[in-house]
Amino acid sequence: MTTPTSMRHVLRSEWTKLISVRSTVWTMVAMVATTIGFGVLISWATESNWAKVEARQRSVFDATSTSLAGIAFGQLAIAVLGVMVISTEYSTGGIRTSLTAVPKRLRLLAAKSLILLAISLVVGTITSFVAFFLGQAFLSKVGIETHLGDPQVLRAVFGGGLYLAGSAMFGLALAALMRHTAAAITIVVGALLVVPPFTRLLPGGWGDAVERYFTSNAGQQITAVTQDVNTLSPWGGYLVFTLWWVVIMAVAAYLLNRRDA
Amino acid sequence: MIEVQGLTKTFGDKVAVDNLSFTVRPGVVTGFLGPNGAGKSTTMRLILGLDRPDSGTALVNGHPYGSLPGPLFEVGALLDAKDVHGGRTARSHLLALAQSNGISSKRVDEVLELTGISSVAGKRIKGFSLGMSQRLGIAATLLGDPKVLMFDEPVNGLDPEGILWIRNFMRYLAGQGRTVFVSSHLMSEMAVTADHLIVVGRGRLMADMTTEAFIESSSTNAVRVKSPQAVELNQALVDRGFQVTTVDGYLEVARAECAQVGDVAAEHHLTIHELFEERASLEEAFMELTKDSVEYHTEAFPGDPFGAPQGESA
Numbered sequence: 001m002t003t004p005t006s007m008r009h010v011l012r013s014e015w016t017k018l019i020s021v022r023s024t025v026w027t028m029v030a031m032v033a034t035t036i037g038f039g040v041l042i043s044w045a046t047e048s049n050w051a052k053v054e055a056r057q058r059s060v061f062d063a064t065s066t067s068l069a070g071i072a073f074g075q076l077a078i079a080v081l082g083v084m085v086i087s088t089e090y091s092t093g094g095i096r097t098s099l100t101a102v103p104k105r106l107r108l109l110a111a112k113s114l115i116l117l118a119i120s121l122v123v124g125t126i127t128s129f130v131a132f133f134l135g136q137a138f139l140s141k142v143g144i145e146t147h148l149g150d151p152q153v154l155r156a157v158f159g160g161g162l163y164l165a166g167s168a169m170f171g172l173a174l175a176a177l178m179r180h181t182a183a184a185i186t187i188v189v190g191a192l193l194v195v196p197p198f199t200r201l202l203p204g205g206w207g208d209a210v211e212r213y214f215t216s217n218a219g220q221q222i223t224a225v226t227q228d229v230n231t232l233s234p235w236g237g238y239l240v241f242t243l244w245w246v247v248i249m250a251v252a253a254y255l256l257n258r259r260d261a
Numbered sequence: 262m263i264e265v266q267g268l269t270k271t272f273g274d275k276v277a278v279d280n281l282s283f284t285v286r287p288g289v290v291t292g293f294l295g296p297n298g299a300g301k302s303t304t305m306r307l308i309l310g311l312d313r314p315d316s317g318t319a320l321v322n323g324h325p326y327g328s329l330p331g332p333l334f335e336v337g338a339l340l341d342a343k344d345v346h347g348g349r350t351a352r353s354h355l356l357a358l359a360q361s362n363g364i365s366s367k368r369v370d371e372v373l374e375l376t377g378i379s380s381v382a383g384k385r386i387k388g389f390s391l392g393m394s395q396r397l398g399i400a401a402t403l404l405g406d407p408k409v410l411m412f413d414e415p416v417n418g419l420d421p422e423g424i425l426w427i428r429n430f431m432r433y434l435a436g437q438g439r440t441v442f443v444s445s446h447l448m449s450e451m452a453v454t455a456d457h458l459i460v461v462g463r464g465r466l467m468a469d470m471t472t473e474a475f476i477e478s479s480s481t482n483a484v485r486v487k488s489p490q491a492v493e494l495n496q497a498l499v500d501r502g503f504q505v506t507t508v509d510g511y512l513e514v515a516r517a518e519c520a521q522v523g524d525v526a527a528e529h530h531l532t533i534h535e536l537f538e539e540r541a542s543l544e545e546a547f548m549e550l551t552k553d554s555v556e557y558h559t560e561a562f563p564g565d566p567f568g569a570p571q572g573e574s575a
Contacts, residue, residue, distance in 0.1 A: 004330035005362045013361035020353035021346060093344035096311055097401070100338050101361045103310050103327040260312040 010102055010111040018085065018115055027081035028123055031164065035074030036131045042069045043135035050142045063146040064156045065224040067135020068128060071160055072193065075167035075216065078120055079188045082171025085116055087181040095261055105256050113172060113249070120168035125161025128223075132157045152225045155234065159222030162238060166219055167192060170245040176252035192216045213240050262287060262440055263308060263409060268317035270303055270464075277303040279464035280317070285442045287408065290435045292455030292472070293444035294547065300464035301444040302340065305413050309338055321409055333362040337402025338411040342394040347387030351378060351397050354386060359404050372400040392423040399430065409440040416450055428454050448544040452476075460550060467550045476546055484522050485511040487535035497529045498522065513539065 018024050046053075046066055053061075086109075089095040102108045136145040148154050170192065175184035192215055199211040208230050211217055219241025221227060222234045232240060263285040270278040278300040285291045295301050306312040308319040310326040318325065322335050329335050345354055355369045373379045376396040381389070389397065395415060402410055412431070416424045431454060435441045445451050451458060451472065458475050460468040468475055487510065488494045495512055498505050503522075504515040514522055519536055526533050 005332070009363045010361050013357045013359075016353060016357040016360055017346075017349075020350065020357065021348040023348065088346055088348075092346045093341060094346045095344075096306075096340055097344045097358065098361075099311055100309050100336075100340075101333055101358050103329070103332055258313075260306070 005102070007107060007111065010107055011115060013102075014108075014111040014115045018119065021084075021088070023084050023088070024081060027077050027084065031074045031077035031081070032123070032127050032130075034077060035068075035070040035127045035160075035164070036134060038070030038073055039067050039131035039135045040070075040138065043067050043138040047138045047142050047144075050144065060226060060228075061144065062224055062226045063136065063139050063144055064132065064153050065226075066139070067132045068156070068160045068223045070131055071128070071163060071220070071223060072216075074124075074127065074164060075192055076189060078124065078164050079167045079171035079192060080185055081120070082116055082168040082173075083175040083181060083184045083188060085112055085172055085175070087175040087179065087184055090179040091181055099261050106253055109176060109249075109253055109256055113169065116168050116172055117165055121161055121165040124164030124168075125158060127164070128157050128160025131160070146225070150225075152234075156223050156225050159234065159238070163219050163222055163241070166238070166241050166245060167216075169249070170215070170241075173245045173249035173252055176256065177248055215241060215244055218244075262322055263411075263442060264318075264320045264323075265304070265308065266318050266320075268304065268307055268319055269315045270300075270307055270312060271315055277464050278307065278314075281461065281464065281466055282317075283459045283466060283469050285440055285459070286457070287440040288435060288438050289456040290431050290441045290443060290454055291457045291459060292451035293442060293459050293461070294448060294451050294455075295444075295446065295461040295467075297446050299446075299461045301446075301461060302413050303464075304461070305338070305340060305411055305442075305444065308411070309336070309340075331362050331405065333358070333364065333405035333407065335405070335407050336409045336411065337405065337407040339395075339398040339402050339415060340411075340413045342391065342398040345386050345394075345397070348385060350383050350385055351389075351400075352382040354397070355401060355404065358401055362405060364404050368404060372403045375403060376400040391418050392420065395419060395423065395427065399427070407439075410434055410442065412441075412443045414444055414446070416445070416447070424450070448547045460547065462550065476540065478546075482516065483539045484514045484517045484519050485535070485537055485539045486514065486522050486526070486533060487511050488526065488531055488533050490531045493529065494526055494531050494533075497525050497531065501525055511535070 043066055089098055098108060099105060136147075139145040146153050148157065171184065171188050174187055175181070178184045178187070196214050196217045199207070199214045199217065202210050212230060212232055218232050218237040221232055221237030224234065227233065231237065265284070266282050268278050268281040269276070281300070281304060293301050293304070303312060307314050308321065308326060321329065326332065326336065349357075352369060352373065355372065356366055359366065359369050370379070373382050376399050378393060378396050378400065381393060386394065386397065399415075415427050419427065431441050431443055435456070443454065455472050458468060458470060458472050459466070460475070470478070485508070486494065491507075491512055495505050498512070498514055503517055506513050506515075519538055523533065523536055
């Protein structure tokens with residue numbers, strides 16, 4: 001009668017959990033709307049003001065990253081989803097019910113991670129492509145659009161989906177570590193949006209290094225076609241960003257196995 | 262079958278569970294009795310592998326909970342009916358639990374039916390009354406048709422109808438040969454629900470015996486007698502070595518049986534109007550027991566203002 005439970009069972013269970021709460025729908029809608037909305041807004045503004053843009057700025061203009069600029073906001077929505085996926089288990093006490101059904105704790109965390117990674121990658125990539133095409137439609141009015149066939153562009157647009165998925169995992173890893181919704185969201189917003197621009201103010205060579213390697217500064221290089229000075233390469237940056245959440249997740253996993261639930 | 266051996270758990274410097282050993286057997290309802298803070302919930306969390314013990318083991322059907330291949334098929338546990346995400350519907354909640362152990366969605370409908378909450382299966386849990394939540398929690402425990410069931414304070418906050426339903430349900434489950442382990446701080450509730458009692462105080466085992474024997478063993482068992490010749494009867498009983506006190510116009514004879522008191526009255530040709538056994542309630546028996554445990558603590562460590570050294574029996 002007893003069938004040994006497997007990873008497949010836990011994945012199905014986590015999928016049901018994810019799609020059966022409203023917060024998933026709302027954070028996804030927010031992610032799609034802000035990523036596309038701000039991308040369109042910034043592309044439209046760029047197109048309208050293009051005549052006033054100086055030649056020096058025109059030479060470094062990146063049509064792809066302009067249309068994907070909304071990701072700066074969309075990342076927060078999807079990171080919040082990542083947080084909620086596990087923090088609500090702690091805030092509701094549901095974690096005790098979940099761990100009673102799945103006592104192998106790392107299996108539970110792995111299933112949550114894979115489901116979140118899959119859904120954020122799919123929705124994030126589609127969103128990135130929609131934002132790209134809508135943005136280019138505006139930019140094409142003044143002839144400054146780019147195309148998927150141009151060098152590095154396809155990588156950057158797929159990169160939008162990759163970056164959004166990474167942001168979701170960043171939220172999940174932090175929340176798995178902190179086990180508290182508000183605290184995890186505060187730190188996610190700080191780490192991905194608020195603090196990164198300020199790292200520019202840090203002095204000297206070590207300041208430049210901190211700026212280069214800091215979370216979204218590193219990760220968002222995957223969405224750009226032309227790199228600024230003092231930035232990592234697209235894939236190098238994305239690898240650094242991935243290391244950020246992987247390390248946090250590893251600590252969270254270690255503690256999950258040791259702490260009382 | 263649940264086997265707990267030398268279980269000890271401390272939180273900071275507070276000993277929650279202190280070298281606890283007991284066995285919960287199938288076929289009967291076993292009450293896990295103790296005042297609030299006695300370590301009942303902690304013990305249950307330790308059995309379920311949610312907390313790590315400092316020392317000792319807890320086995321369910323011969324295995325540590327964490328190594329059960331299909332936990333929901335072996336154990337159904339309800340710790341707190343509110344340990345659920347209120348944003349989910351009852352069916353989604355049960356379905357996610359069922360899927361995690363490879364249980365079919367047909368079984369979800371069955372347990373909804375069994376606990377009488379089919380009509381609210383599509384409603385979000387946050388709108389549920391405590392009684393409904395409790396039924397949902399019990400539905401979850403039944404998903405894998407397990408041989409072992411654990412309930413932590415299941416009747417807390419329920420109305421009389423809900424209490425009666427849960428009481429009958431637990432007896433029904435035990436009647437099917439399952440192991441039913443239910444905690445409570447309500448002694449009166451356990452008196453009518455449990456066949457066997459495991460009593461804890463301050464994390465220590467105080468008693469492990471049938472409910473009947475537990476009440477029987479209480480030293481407060483006494484006989485009450487009413488007589489128009491109370492003064493003479495009192496003297497006659499004291500002469501025989503009985504301890505007699507006057508309570509509410511009755512003579513209360515400690516550690517005596519009705520026959521003994523009746524015989525004494527007959528020998529002295531004294532009239533008796535009422536004669537009955539004053540059975541200790543479970544409440545009184547329990548307070549008697551925990552009183553002893555407290556006295557033991559202070560006598561054992563008279564010079565230590567903080568009580569017993571922590572974890573000394575670990």
